Every structure is written in structure tokens, then in C-alpha cells.
Amino acid sequence: xxxxxxxxxxxxxxxxxxxxxxxxxxxxxxxxxxxxxxxxxxxxxxxxxxxxxxxxxxxxxxxxxxxxxxxxxxxxxxxxxxxxxxxxxxxxxxxxxxxxxxxxxxxxxxxxxxxxxxxxxxxxxxxxxxxxxxxxxxxxxxxxxxxxxxxxxxxxxxxxxxxxxxxxxxxxxxxxxxxxxxxxxxxxxxxxxxxxxxxxxxxxxxxxxxxxxxxxxxxxxxxxxxxxxxxxxxxxxxxxxxxxxxxxxxxxxxxxxxxxxxxxxxxxxxxxxxxxxxxxxxxxxxxxxxxxxxxxxxxxxxxxxxxxxxxxxxxxxxxxxxxxxxxxxxxxxxxxxxxxxxxxxxxxxxxxxxxxxxxxxxxxxxxxxxxxxxxxxxxxxxxxxx
Numbered sequence: 001x002x003x004x005x006x007x008x009x010x011x012x013x014x015x016x017x018x019x020x021x022x023x024x025x026x027x028x029x030x031x032x033x034x035x036x037x038x039x040x041x042x043x044x045x046x047x048x049x050x051x052x053x054x055x056x057x058x059x060x061x062x063x064x065x066x067x068x069x070x071x072x073x074x075x076x077x078x079x080x081x082x083x084x085x086x087x088x089x090x091x092x093x094x095x096x097x098x099x100x101x102x103x104x105x106x107x108x109x110x111x112x113x114x115x116x117x118x119x120x121x122x123x124x125x126x127x128x129x130x131x132x133x134x135x136x137x138x139x140x141x142x143x144x145x146x147x148x149x150x151x152x153x154x155x156x157x158x159x160x161x162x163x164x165x166x167x168x169x170x171x172x173x174x175x176x177x178x179x180x181x182x183x184x185x186x187x188x189x190x191x192x193x194x195x196x197x198x199x200x201x202x203x204x205x206x207x208x209x210x211x212x213x214x215x216x217x218x219x220x221x222x223x224x225x226x227x228x229x230x231x232x233x234x235x236x237x238x239x240x241x242x243x244x245x246x247x248x249x250x251x252x253x254x255x256x257x258x259x260x261x262x263x264x265x266x267x268x269x270x271x272x273x274x275x276x277x278x279x280x281x282x283x284x285x286x287x288x289x290x291x292x293x294x295x296x297x298x299x300x301x302x303x304x305x306x307x308x309x310x311x312x313x314x315x316x317x318x319x320x321x322x323x324x325x326x327x328x329x330x331x332x333x334x335x336x337x338x339x340x341x342x343x344x345x346x347x348x349x350x351x352x353x354x355x356x357x358x359x360x361x362x363x364x365x366x367x368x369x370x371x372x373x374x375x376x377x378x379x380x381x382x383x384x385x386x
Contacts, residue, residue, distance in 0.1 A: 013337060052358070055365070056364065061324045063246065071122070073272075079106060079198060082192065083195065153249050262300060269296065270303045315361070319371055
């Protein structure tokens, strides 16, 4: 009936080490929780006796027509929630008329997904120490036909996620008594994984010795060794110069950074705190959204992720300045619950909730949703949607 139902199903189906990776935030997980709590605190303005027989959820994002203002955000290890998870999630997204974003840290490779789907998808990029390898990833995404590149800018170093550190998360998982017992309790998951296309990080395997799957390195250890604290706006300029299609900066929370993003030639930004997995104590994304949208001033497209659990949350994001919302955990819950069908169900739930919210607020087109649809002042104040 709702995304929370899918979450409970996924928890039963997926081994704890991978479900907990998906759920975890950094440090005290305060920002992770605030993403959801601040979203729910925003009250909507109910309107009545409005003819709502003709409604449209369609919109255009990055020049692409979508059936709803929604896309699936990049999430690492999707293929460990369900075998071939990235392929299945991309197929579900395209069948629903929305877009899918493949993570650099996916299990299935860029080429695996490109071969398995009929339409272009988006690709998310991390800047690592080996710039030659980064350039190679960008070229691979271009050859695969990816229509947009999402550059994650908020991960020069991995936020400390205590759950993953305690679990010693690695891919494939380390064979300990705990992990073996955990997997044996979920034989259907294990059977699918064993028969799936990949079981390690396909985009980086063979390129970065010592990465996950080599020598028992944990994910936290590998990330610390490969990600780069020297990343700067100069790297954005370099990437812009070699990437010929749409470029989006993902991880913008501050208006100053939003104004700087306007100078880069990027086509949009994603208001994101990495699902509360990086700087614990950072503002929730819905709190940051109005100020970032105001700084962008309609010159670039503004997307948002982190904390989107209902169609009402999508509505709230649109009202406070976003052009569209991206879902991470909500899609992964569907994937863990039922593969491609589970993701399709998650998208159906969100679309239905958004449609119902539009009816009850008297707004017949998602492109008309703005700050007037909000009944009470949210954290951070209003910003008119451009």
C-alpha cells in the first residue's frame, strides 16, 4: 500500500549487511532522520470544489519528457539488494516513463545496463584520484549513450557510517560466521545473486587494484584510498570540457555553492545531502531547497533527493522550488521487495499519491505547483518556483 510496506518486505528479503548499508546515515544519523521529519512537517493547503477531471503529471527535465516529475537517484550496491538490480530498476523506470541514474559504484556496469535497456539513462560520476580513470568512465558513459552526467560533489571523503564499519562491509561480502548465517537465512536472494550477471563493482573492477573484491578490502577502506580531497571547481570545468551532453552537479546545499554552480556551464543541480550519509548535522534537503532554488533563480534546473518517501513529498519539493524529485531508498525498497516488479510498484505508489495530492489541493498540472500550495511556513522559508 505504501513505501513503508516495501521497506518491511525488503528487510525480510535482503541480508542485513546490505539492507543496513542502504539504511545507514553517518555518525548519529541526525541528518538522515531530519530529511524525512522536516518533509513531513510541511503542511499543504487543501482546496475544494475544483474540477480536477483533466490532470497532468507530465513535465520536462533536462530536455527529456517524463511522465511525472520523478527520477531514480544513483545508489551504490543496487545489485546487492537484488541480482541485476541496476538493470531491473532501469527497466522499471523506463517502463514508467521516468529516468534512471546509474551509480559509479553499481554492481552491473555501464555497458551491462546499456545492453539491457532500449533508452538512454543517466550516469553518476565520482571524481577519484586517478583522473585518467575518471576520463575513461566519462568516455564509457558517452559511448553507452547516457544522456546526462550527474557529478557528485559532496564526497571528497566518505562520511563515517558506523553501521558499515561494524559490519566490515565488502563486496562480495567477507565470509564470516555472521554473514554466512545471514545469507543462508535468505536462500532465494543467494540463488539470484549467484546466477546474476555480477557480484562486484563492475565499473571499477580491473581498473583500480585493491578495490572491493580484491584482498578483502572493505568498502570504507577502499573509498578512503580512492576518493580525493583535492577536488575543486577546476575539476568541474575539466569535466564540462570533455562531457558533451547535459551535466548536473549533485550535492548542493548552500546558496553560495549554487551561485558558483551557475558559472560552471552545468545544466542543473541536485539539492542533496547524500541521504544523510555524509555531513551529519547538515540541513535537511527540504530545508535547504528554497534558498538554493532562489539562488539558481530559474537559470538552471533544480532537482532534490534525500527524504522523498511519498507522492506528497514530491509535491512539497515542487512547491518549494524543485523541478523534479529523485528517489534513492524508496526505489531500493521496491527492488529488495520484488525486483523489477517491486520498483514498478514503488513508482506506482508515488505517482498515485502525487495525483491524489494534486486533486485535494486543486492543482491540475504539476507545472503549476508553487509556494501557494503550502499552508504553513516550512523550515528555511519560501522560494517562488521559477
